[in-house]
Amino acid sequence: MQSSPRARRATMTDVARAAQVSLKTVSRYVNGETNIDPVIGARIAEAIAALRFRRNMAAASIRPGQRSQLVGLIIEDVANPFYSALTRSVELALRAAGLLLLAASSEEDPVRFTRLIEQLIERRVDGLIVVAPSHPEPGWPELAREIPALVILDRFDDTIDADSIVGDDVGGGTAATELLVGSGARRIAFVGEALGLSTINGRYQGYLAALAAAGLTADPALVIDGVRTSDDVCTAVTELLRPGVQVDAFFAANNLASLGVLKAFRRLGISRPIVGYDDFESAALVQPAVTVVSHSVADMGRRSAELLLARIDGDRTPAHHLVLPATTTLRASHRAPIPHRPDPPLTEMTTTP
Amino acid sequence: MQSSPRARRATMTDVARAAQVSLKTVSRYVNGETNIDPVIGARIAEAIAALRFRRNMAAASIRPGQRSQLVGLIIEDVANPFYSALTRSVELALRAAGLLLLAASSEEDPVRFTRLIEQLIERRVDGLIVVAPSHPEPGWPELAREIPALVILDRFDDTIDADSIVGDDVGGGTAATELLVGSGARRIAFVGEALGLSTINGRYQGYLAALAAAGLTADPALVIDGVRTSDDVCTAVTELLRPGVQVDAFFAANNLASLGVLKAFRRLGISRPIVGYDDFESAALVQPAVTVVSHSVADMGRRSAELLLARIDGDRTPAHHLVLPATTTLRASHRAPIPHRPDPPLTEMTTTP
């Protein structure tokens, strides 16, 4: 089974022989060049069909100056809806230009990230779109310089001289926090995956700024980070909500955090005002529907592909740095009721002198 | 910006010259062959680093018998969580074998599907994992024969002689429906994307079988199909639930259908018993938590990669056809209250003579 005794694939030479023309004429035909005698063209077409000839793009692209028509995309994890949506919009934009996408997940592992880039360079991708891990290997800036065309996504990195597209994380973090403050919350928890990520950190800065602007003091005990899964988040939130600790509201700084906080609410049978970051499909389905701040993933993907394509086409202008605006999707969760807790928190949280 | 004036990449010949050895010795070194003088090896390593040499895999793979170390995956849409999870598990299994994944979305478009396969053959992928559209172009079986190694996923197709992995859709559909029947529902709606899909159709057959076994008659008016998005589903469900039509419960035959039904519930402010097909991240978060029947996507991805790898390694045994068992995740939604509606439906539904 599985195809016949592995017949050797027909080559252009075979086609040329069958069609009684020279190799080069077949090449011209296959490459869609116009100046070909229709009669000969028909003969070639016939031979191609009969022999099931398929052009070998690998062979066609080894010559310097030729392109592989391949673009690499390195993200953290395709299974994360944020990245799968991104992948999709990049693929869409690339397809329009006839390019294929080699997508790979780094899983935030610096070593794997480096290895993937090397593999993609070995494939001679025409360009690379990359979401770098928070702590790439020290050789990363040098490696990046080897990439013919590069666009950095989502997380800004000023050690790399390349186009970049990020979201307005600080602005978004501010907006999210203001929403919660506006609902009367004073003790607002910040839940993020890792403050080492520039995105989460930006949102955290926004959070701090909004608190300060409202005259509220930030309590480090209300910050959850260093969590990798929504179950981690759920556990951490459950712990934070132990009796005696007053938490008025939650700012969940990415979709993973949102899911984790909601899981904790479900488990504890409670609810608090919450604003999430990054929209997610079920945000409108849960009770109450979750208000979120987000950037347009579709824009990010599409524009990164456009920037890359321009570079591949030889654009040599200085690096572009796009910042996508944060938009707020008001649903209901930011103004859920805040339980009144007159008793002072019994925690050791005021550790600052 | 964007790398310096496009310096030509170093080739093996350059490395050989710099290291004062022959081309072939460099080749041996790069390919990890053991019989190399350590002193010479060190000299080569030095030259490689100095010249930033990167092996050109495209050039290495044009020789017949050589592999591209590339595998293609064609799915319907990466942004769909079912497929992104699948992509992830395939990528994981492939990475262990050092292969890279070329993933592409067909969007259920037969023409695009054919085009993608052709593109992947032109890249000389070592193998292909494919979720075929419901109505592929007529040439598909012939095209499939050109693929060196092929695994068909999710939707069974007996016109193709290749390994396949599908879920037990009939069994799963039966189980889902039985759950609803067991909760006292008699008029159970079936919501599927398209009955032309073998998966949805299998689940539908299971639904019919379970109804028959329970002595219930299937009402065609309770079947929703031909919907492409969860918003379509929401609209259709909203319409189905118009006054006068009694619907006791919903069987949502894929994740898109589940989301659509839940949206409709939210919009109408009602609830009915529901069982979904395919698990989804927020299933446990909505109220009530959604009971689902599903197959292990991780298994499907991993095993398909394993089958493919075996074929690539020369396995010539007859095609394997795996059927993954359906598992039920009991949450709460299958026994939501059924509103009592004593008044007979006023619809023209009993069109069967």
Place this chain on the structure above:
DNA sequence: CTGTTAGCGCCTTCAG
């Protein structure tokens, strides 16, 4: 409009 020649970067004989 077509064919000949050379060579891309690498790997495979087969000698040394």
Place this chain on the structure above:
DNA sequence: CTGAAGGCGCTAACAG
């Protein structure tokens, strides 16, 4: 353990 010659499938000159 190393090297020289030849060729993979294709495209770029440069003739005819």
